[in-house]
Amino acid sequence: MSRMLKRYHIEMTRAALAPHFSARALEIIVAANLKQDSLRNQFGHDEIHYDNNAFDKGDRYIIEQRGYLLATLLSPGILGAWIAFGRLLHTAQDFYAHSNYVTLWLDQYDGAPPPPPEIEPLKKELIKSPSLRSGKIYFPLDALYFFKPLRPLILKFLPKDSHGWMNLDEPAQGPKFPYAISAATKRTAHEFDLLRKILTPEMLARFVDK
Numbered sequence: 336m337s338r339m340l341k342r343y344h345i346e347m348t349r350a351a352l353a354p355h356f357s358a359r360a361l362e363i364i365v366a367a368n369l370k371q372d373s374l375r376n377q378f379g380h381d382e383i384h385y386d387n388n389a390f391d392k393g394d395r396y397i398i399e400q401r402g403y404l405l406a407t408l409l410s411p412g413i414l415g416a417w418i419a420f421g422r423l424l425h426t427a428q429d430f431y432a433h434s435n436y437v438t439l440w441l442d443q444y445d446g447a448p449p450p451p452p453e454i455e456p457l458k459k460e461l462i463k464s465p466s467l468r469s470g471k472i473y474f475p476l477d478a479l480y481f482f483k484p485l486r487p488l489i490l491k492f493l494p495k496d497s498h499g500w501m502n503l504d505e506p507a508q509g510p511k512f513p514y515a516i517s518a519a520t521k522r523t524a525h526e527f528d529l530l531r532k533i534l535t536p537e538m539l540a541r542f543v544d545k
């Protein structure tokens with residue numbers, strides 16, 4: 336039960352991928368990304384959004400979707416590859432909005448951190464840090480949190496380890512938000528780079544559809 340605003344998933348995905356993919360491929364990738372926040376994907380799917388400290392499950396979800404992507408490209412199909420890519424990008428982007436990765440990265444700099452474009456999205460000691468956490472979902476409080484007028488009241492009832500307190504889903508969450516956007520955009524580019532290294536030239540050409 337948590338979502339980064341649609342707008343940011345769209346912007347980050349486009350910023351990282353528009354130079355590489357055809358317009359129709361990008362449209363399907365973005366649509367599959369956004370569909371991950373549909374109501375039926377909000378309940379009982381911590382792995383899709385890295386909620387509730389589901390780091391192993393989230394990592395596995397990304398690997399599985401990469402597997403579907405490859406399986407599709409090994410067949411004559413293509414649609415499934417774009418959908419799987421959109422799905423895994425959503426999860427990869429949510430990692431930075433729902434975990435304390437940005438906080439851990441900033442904490443390295445003792446109050447004088449570099450600006451958001453400098454953030455490294457996959458710093459090993461942070462990804463593997465025992466201090467890595469993601470927001471816990473408390474029902475029904477975290478559902479009520481989404482009614483903006485109630486938010487200040489609901490936050491008083493929510494523990495500090497909740498999604499409500501921890502999320503970087505939108506600019507109102509403060510100065511850490513641009514770091515989450517920068518890290519997630521870089522991670523999106525990284526996910527494409529990975530595929531560029533793995534796929535055969537023929538598969539890659541079909542995948543980017545250009």
Ligand SMILES: [Zn+2]
Pocket residue numbers: 337338339371372383384425429
């Ligand atoms: Zn999400």
